[in-house]
């Protein structure tokens with residue numbers, strides 16, 4: 503029994519133990535599961551902690567950046583304030599400048615108005631006619647004298663072409679084209695022929711014109727022309743010419759008698775002193791005869807209607823004839839003459855006028871070349887023009903005085919006192935004669951070296 507009891511007891515205990523073990527096992531497994539879960543949780547927590555740390559670090563960086571940004575914004579705000587203040591100052595300065603400028607503009611406008619009024623008063627009071635034109639030749643401005651002398655009112659001519667409103671004519675009434683007018687308006691010394699302006703009523707008057715360019719910077723924007731009614735001057739010139747012509751004629755006859763008497767006296771038996779006096783008197787009277795002839799020629803040329811008498815002329819013969827006239831002078835002064843001229847060179851021109859030109863140029867070359875010098879005369883033909891040059895190795899003409907050479911009675915300062923007498927009308931006559939035969943005179947000269955005068959005329 504006890505054994506059975508003991509067996510039963512041990513069976514019960516065993517069962518109980520088995521159950522317990524089972525429960526324990528169950529609990530252990532649960533614990534294992536829980537431990538696993540906890541481990542997982544712990545792992546998850548560890549991951550979350552890492553992420554949090556990462557986020558925290560990012561937040562720290564962002565915070566730093568924000569701090570920097572805030573600092574930068576503070577600096578920008580400061581700069582903006584500085585700029586704003588500067589702008590306020592600048593605005594004030596601008597306001598002051600504008601006020602000053604306005605004042606200055608007002609003052610300047612007043613000045614300009616005064617200058618304009620003054621200029622207008624000056625223009626109105628100029629006795630000579632004045633007209634300003636643009637580069638097209640259209641009238642921009644005229645003065646009172648223009649209106650008075652031409653009969654046109656200002657408003658009738660502004661904007662119109664000057665050459666159409668005011669025709670220019672020559673001495674015989676031919677109207678000049680615009681291009682011919684331009685040439686006339688830049689006259690070459692005092693040798694230009696007289697031109698006439700036609701008034702609104704059709705009548706004409708002789709004019710003396712001076713033209714000057716109007717420029718803005720380097721650009722030509724028009725021209726201003728000043729003209730004068732030269733009727734009175736022409737009348738005086740004509741009276742002078744007439745007087746010269748009459749006086750010359752009156753002098754010529756007695757002078758011929760004096761020269762004749764002197765040349766007869768030269769052939770008489772005289773003492774040396776008497777011979778010297780007679781020779782000097784004869785030379786002087788010969789020079790006087792030349793001057794009188796020139797004066798007559800000039801008064802004829804100045805009458806405006808001198809016409810050349812054209813004929814066939816052999817230049818070789820003519821040159822020989824003229825140079826022979828001066829042979830004695832050439833020998834007396836120990837000069838050498840070299841002539842270069844083609845053998846037969848025929849031209850149609852006025853022989854007498856051409857002789858006058860050459861006679862003058864050669865006698866000047868001899869007169870102004872010291873002993874031992876050379877005079878070279880060259881004749882040639884080029885492109886339908888005849889070119890005759892007379893070159894010497896003489897005293898030359900001072901540079902500063904060269905532009906005055908075509909003037910009547912002008913003598914250069916380096917020859918004004920020396921022994922060789924002169925009147926200063928020879929070249930004036932030469933320039934005028936050249937114009938009549940359709941030619942031109944030019945020269946180059948160097949003081950103490952020599953001069954070359956050149957005549958160019960159509961063949």
Ligand code: ADP
Nearest residue numbers: 866867870898913914924925926927928929953
């Ligand atoms: P003139 O010889 O009677 O003085 P011209 O009219 O012939 O008058 O010449 C005018 C001036 O020109 C002269 O006085 C002289 O000063 C100058 N001249 C002319 N020809 C020459 C020349 N060949 N060499 C130097 N000067 C000259």
